[in-house]
Amino acid sequence: MVLQLYYDLYSQPSRSIYILLKLSNIPFKKCVIDLATREHLTREFAETKSKIQRVPFIHDGDFKLNESIAIVRYLSREYALDDKWYPKDSAKQAKADEFLEWNHLNIRLECATYFLVKFHIPFFTGKFSSKERIKKLLRNLERCLKDFERIFLSNGPFILGDQISYVDIHAATEIEQTRTACYDARDHFPKIRIWLDNVRSECNPAYDEAHVIINELTSIEVKPKL
């Protein structure tokens, strides 16, 4: 049975795995989960689809797996995933892992929190956070993007050096997301701007396809009624 990818393009790691699978030529069945319906929170879903109840996840025959990074590593072992996406060379792979692990409590946490507080929560509930809180979150976000430039964008056009890898897709899909909250990292960090353009151009048309929802939401202004 063909690999099944369960995803919602509203979710960042869903977008990154979707782009990777489109670029890798691994055949897969698209199984869209609409997070907005909250179907993933039911007991039946936990029992039959995913105990962790988040997207993305895969079913590979009877084998079920959550977590985008675990999925990429699994695909690199079990499928003909081109070495450039997740290197087999031990030192290069360690450097890919170093970024992917650092990312969780840095870019992932800061970008997702800013997106949630400034866009997602007000958009879906009408509840706005204070200006002070948003200012503080923005400071954290910018400190983190500065670290990202200093630590990870000084080796060449891509995070691992001269060649694009999954690591770039994973980071880029996270950083693109804050555009919905009226924050485009391109406008503030020149190295990030060039790098994002490189990643997009290497991954298109899959990149733009995965970002259709994000691009639509970017045009919506969420602000309190006067």
Add this chain to the structure above:
Amino acid sequence: MVLQLYYDLYSQPSRSIYILLKLSNIPFKKCVIDLATREHLTREFAETKSKIQRVPFIHDGDFKLNESIAIVRYLSREYALDDKWYPKDSAKQAKADEFLEWNHLNIRLECATYFLVKFHIPFFTGKFSSKERIKKLLRNLERCLKDFERIFLSNGPFILGDQISYVDIHAATEIEQTRTACYDARDHFPKIRIWLDNVRSECNPAYDEAHVIINELTSIEVKPKL
């Protein structure tokens, strides 16, 4: 040159890597970093020791690597790390990765935040958070521990089933840390209590040795002056 481990046992991932190396019989040189002196925040440190400026990290000859999970994966490829600590079997390895990746924004985030707000910040600065904030953080922490029991402690005495792995050490060192903030998960989650006892007993004496600082701090009560 022998593998060098840079660590501070006040840091959770330092404790988990320290325990693993002690149990694995991989020879290593102990290089203690005292985070309290803030030496890791200097430019010289970033240039010569670790660009990421956090612990733990390793130097393996000229190769420098941060992030505990990246380090474990590197050791499993480059050193004679017993298969039980980080399985080579593809499906088992995927399940180890699934937990390790899930952990960052769940157990790691909630335990470390509770520890920081309820213990670390008041202890080092005298600044206390409001009761409401601590109550909210405790709710998040307990929701997360409940998920941990449901999702990951239902396969046997250890996270991956019948045998201990690095995954257990990684989670246990995180959960032990909230004892400094007067919260022992053993008292609230029976499955976690049994599992923690199993992990400790499989890893001792290295487990207790790594927790000396945490155990000392647990006896200190941090509360505002009357």
